[in-house]
Amino acid sequence: MYSQGLNQPTEASADSPEQARFQARIDAEDKIEPNDWMPDAYRRTLIRQISQHAHSEIVGMLPEGNWITRAPSLRRKAALLAKVQDEGGHGLYLYAAAETLGVTREELVDQLLSGKAKYSSIFNYPTLSWADIGAIGWLVDGAAIMNQIPLCRCSYGPYARAMIRVCKEESFHQRQGYEIMLTLSRGTEAQKAMAQDALNRWWWPCLMMFGPPDSASQHSDTSMQWKIKRFTNDGLRQKFIDATVPQGHFLGLTFPDPALRQDPETGHWQHGEIDWAEFKTVVAGGGFQATDRLEARRKAHDEGAWVREAALAYAAKRQARKTAA
Amino acid sequence: MSTEITPLWEVFIRSRGGLAHRHVGSLHAADATLALQAARDVYTRRGEGLSLWVVPSNAITASDPTDRDMLFEPTASKIYRHPTFYEVPDEVGHM
Numbered sequence A: 001m002y003s004q005g006l007n008q009p010t011e012a013s014a015d016s017p018e019q020a021r022f023q024a025r026i027d028a029e030d031k032i033e034p035n036d037w038m039p040d041a042y043r044r045t046l047i048r049q050i051s052q053h054a055h056s057e058i059v060g061m062l063p064e065g066n067w068i069t070r071a072p073s074l075r076r077k078a079a080l081l082a083k084v085q086d087e088g089g090h091g092l093y094l095y096a097a098a099e100t101l102g103v104t105r106e107e108l109v110d111q112l113l114s115g116k117a118k119y120s121s122i123f124n125y126p127t128l129s130w131a132d133i134g135a136i137g138w139l140v141d142g143a144a145i146m147n148q149i150p151l152c153r154c155s156y157g158p159y160a161r162a163m164i165r166v167c168k169e170e171s172f173h174q175r176q177g178y179e180i181m182l183t184l185s186r187g188t189e190a191q192k193a194m195a196q197d198a199l200n201r202w203w204w205p206c207l208m209m210f211g212p213p214d215s216a217s218q219h220s221d222t223s224m225q226w227k228i229k230r231f232t233n234d235g236l237r238q239k240f241i242d243a244t245v246p247q248g249h250f251l252g253l254t255f256p257d258p259a260l261r262q263d264p265e266t267g268h269w270q271h272g273e274i275d276w277a278e279f280k281t282v283v284a285g286g287g288f289q290a291t292d293r294l295e296a297r298r299k300a301h302d303e304g305a306w307v308r309e310a311a312l313a314y315a316a317k318r319q320a321r322k323t324a325a
Numbered sequence B: 001m002s003t004e005i006t007p008l009w010e011v012f013i014r015s016r017g018g019l020a021h022r023h024v025g026s027l028h029a030a031d032a033t034l035a036l037q038a039a040r041d042v043y044t045r046r047g048e049g050l051s052l053w054v055v056p057s058n059a060i061t062a063s064d065p066t067d068r069d070m071l072f073e074p075t076a077s078k079i080y081r082h083p084t085f086y087e088v089p090d091e092v093g094h095m
């Protein structure tokens, strides 16, 4: 998830015998491991996708971290702190998976901090009220779960294993968010209005998390053929909407989409037009919080530099002493 | 970009008493003490284990995947290594 299908199209031609053997292994649901032969394009696609995913987990700590000190109770504060810590953990599992493909952690971090790498556009939206923390857990983590569950069966072993760990932890994220929304929507008029406002602002950006419509995304075919991806963007988006709309109605809230209606035959919820121009602007770092997000990451990285340097210097000194003794 | 590379460690967890340590993932840390602390934070936030091992990744020697057939295929033909290869009359009972 979180990679939003920003990847460039890649060729997966099966012209060499290695490539044919590789594809046969994928077709047989065999997992590809770091030391196995793989086409360069498969490696590149995975490095880009896994690192974008990792960056998204790391940047994703910021909008929620913004509310830790202002959580309305100790219970909420402890939960939010644990959730944000989990997201940091998710970033670390994923960086480690990307590194098995031959890229260093230092390069990956540098790509994020220099603005070269992309991360999910959802984290460039601001968290304006406490209800946003509820909406993020319920909707953003809910969308993430939809995207991440099929990734547990991804053809690349280290990515699939990292996703299994991540998915185990996500359920708590979504439930604590929904509980916040439920409490607010059963509260005072002002609290209910706050929950409605958060849903109004987060709904469309969450639908965009699944990436461009299938008609406009060219890389899906190759990723599907390689079993990096199992469902199309539109397919996952539909699953998310179908699961989420009844949950919103249970809260007594409305969705900011006048065209939203349930197809009586298929049972699927049909949605209105998504504003893809906004999506492109936010992915490209335009408007909203993009500058703040990267600045916050750079500041944390720079201010932690002395700790990393001291730890390495101490380790080197101890090592030298051991060798001398 | 940081010029110095922080070493990579492999993390193993014993999930319950009586079970072996199992590989769960990897992490970066300057030394063994920090690697253990990081492993505790990154891999055991929900009671995943009772004991941790961290091993420098470069201390691991791995078999080459292209040698897989040479190393492991011959065992496929050695069916006499399995108990079911041997005939024991039913009257003898479970063995």
Ligand SMILES: [Fe+2]
Pocket: A057, A086, A087, A090, A166
């Ligand atoms: Fe996450």
Ligand SMILES: [Fe+2]
Pocket: A087, A141, A144, A170, A173
């Ligand atoms: Fe999450």
